[in-house]
Amino acid sequence: MTEPNESQNVVVLGGGLAGVGCAHRLGDEGIGVTLVDRNDYHQFQPLLYQVATSQLPAEDIARPHRVIFHDYPTVEVRTARVTDLDVAGLGLTLSGGEKISGSHLVIAAGAQPEYFGVPGAAEHAFPLYSVADAERLRLHVQELVREVSEGQLDQDALDIVVVGGGPTGVEITGALTELMTALAAMERIPKSGRIFLIDRGSTLLGAFSERSHKYAHKRLTEHGAEPRLDTGVAAVHADRVELDDGTTIPTRTVIWGGGESAAPVVQAAAGLNTGRGGRIDVQPDLTVAGHPGVYAIGDAANIPAKHGPTLPQLGSVAQQSGDWAAGNILRERNGQPTKPFHYKDKGIMAMIGRNAAVAEVGKHRHQVDGPLAFAAWLGVHAMLLSGAHSKADAFMSWAWDYFERDHAATVEWSATPHRIAWGDDAADVPHISVHPGRSATKADSS
Numbered sequence: 001m002t003e004p005n006e007s008q009n010v011v012v013l014g015g016g017l018a019g020v021g022c023a024h025r026l027g028d029e030g031i032g033v034t035l036v037d038r039n040d041y042h043q044f045q046p047l048l049y050q051v052a053t054s055q056l057p058a059e060d061i062a063r064p065h066r067v068i069f070h071d072y073p074t075v076e077v078r079t080a081r082v083t084d085l086d087v088a089g090l091g092l093t094l095s096g097g098e099k100i101s102g103s104h105l106v107i108a109a110g111a112q113p114e115y116f117g118v119p120g121a122a123e124h125a126f127p128l129y130s131v132a133d134a135e136r137l138r139l140h141v142q143e144l145v146r147e148v149s150e151g152q153l154d155q156d157a158l159d160i161v162v163v164g165g166g167p168t169g170v171e172i173t174g175a176l177t178e179l180m181t182a183l184a185a186m187e188r189i190p191k192s193g194r195i196f197l198i199d200r201g202s203t204l205l206g207a208f209s210e211r212s213h214k215y216a217h218k219r220l221t222e223h224g225a226e227p228r229l230d231t232g233v234a235a236v237h238a239d240r241v242e243l244d245d246g247t248t249i250p251t252r253t254v255i256w257g258g259g260e261s262a263a264p265v266v267q268a269a270a271g272l273n274t275g276r277g278g279r280i281d282v283q284p285d286l287t288v289a290g291h292p293g294v295y296a297i298g299d300a301a302n303i304p305a306k307h308g309p310t311l312p313q314l315g316s317v318a319q320q321s322g323d324w325a326a327g328n329i330l331r332e333r334n335g336q337p338t339k340p341f342h343y344k345d346k347g348i349m350a351m352i353g354r355n356a357a358v359a360e361v362g363k364h365r366h367q368v369d370g371p372l373a374f375a376a377w378l379g380v381h382a383m384l385l386s387g388a389h390s391k392a393d394a395f396m397s398w399a400w401d402y403f404e405r406d407h408a409a410t411v412e413w414s415a416t417p418h419r420i421a422w423g424d425d426a427a428d429v430p431h432i433s434v435h436p437g438r439s440a441t442k443a444d445s446s
């Protein structure tokens, strides 16, 4: 084991939207940063369902940290798994045993799928939290389609159960129904697989307004999805799902969008005040009470909200909290008091399929749907992507094309989906590895 490396660098755990936002701001000011992530790339979760349904290649939503910080000489990127946090010593331990510490520790380790103890879910369900998860699901569905089209499996092998009627569940359900419709229209499969969407609540998109609930429900059912509300999942098996109303749905594919909790390394850390979802309860200025110099941001943190208990796990919250934590670290270094985080609310939005989206924006959560909602989605997500990519226009033109195109006529069920024209060098491809097993996210993030 090497000796502790006590540098004046700010140590950032996690290169997601929160960690990258923090390191960018510090790097802009010439502050030394050591950013540690187990992956050599940053991943853009809002487009995971596009990868899972073969509409985008995984490389298009993953960007190497090395490339993101190419012009930031004071930001050092380390690709390593962190096994332990030392909040008292402002440091962390890497899987090889090396310890790193600095002037501040910023915890931006994100989240993991939460299965709420449902028997069989961790073993058999497909989570959708990382590009590896999305790739794994894509390969699984592609294989089922091949076997059905070659007559090796019955048509009902394509029936899929999606758990969770929040934005993740609604988006993947919308994309899967379109994919099935398109495959059937092209006669690749005899008929569409059935897509069930299960939620314990009585509406889809629970955090949205009544109008959005109805819009999402109508659009999904029009496209053939089968929502089952007020119903919980009792158990997941390799070949079926048991529901708490006593019924069973035979399926080889259960997609878990049912919830998330803080990354395992956060939940296992000694001395941290964790609350809802195993996330770190932070103070209004994003610091951790009782641990001077420690910040927690993004999905790893419960960040106090002005209205309601805490801010939601959203890209804008992650990115802005990263930037704000950096601002407070700069203030501390200048001997100034830190400031409470002020979140600029961008609203909530979800894509339900091509030509279908809902958004609730502004102070009074004004509801819009259709192209207007998509434009709002695009603006917010282009902003989120800008941390990793400089070419927002490439994203915009891909996204408008996606939104407006008739999916059935132009399905990209092939190895060559319509790509985002990032124009990257061939050498700038991230190292995405799809580990065997269905819950590698959980294992990866331990």
Ligand SMILES: Cc1cc2nc3c(=O)[nH]c(=O)nc-3n(C[C@H](O)[C@H](O)[C@H](O)COP(=O)(O)OP(=O)(O)OC[C@H]3O[C@@H](n4cnc5c(N)ncnc54)[C@H](O)[C@@H]3O)c2cc1C
Binding pocket: 013, 014, 015, 016, 017, 018, 019, 036, 037, 038, 039, 041, 042, 043, 044, 045, 046, 047, 048, 049, 080, 081, 082, 083, 108, 109, 110, 111, 128, 129, 167, 168, 263, 265, 297, 298, 299, 300, 313, 314, 315, 316, 318, 349, 445, 446
């Ligand atoms: C399917 C899906 C769709 C979403 N869609 C939207 C959307 O449309 N709009 C929106 O605003 N938000 C959306 N979100 C939420 C949004 O993506 C997250 O809130 C945001 O990305 C969180 O950023 P983060 O930096 O806190 O965490 P993450 O992006 O998860 O980053 C955490 C990083 O920490 C690293 N890490 C974790 N543990 C370790 C360890 N032990 N060692 C080393 N590295 C580690 C991980 O590799 C990862 O890179 C979506 C989320 C999901 C899962």
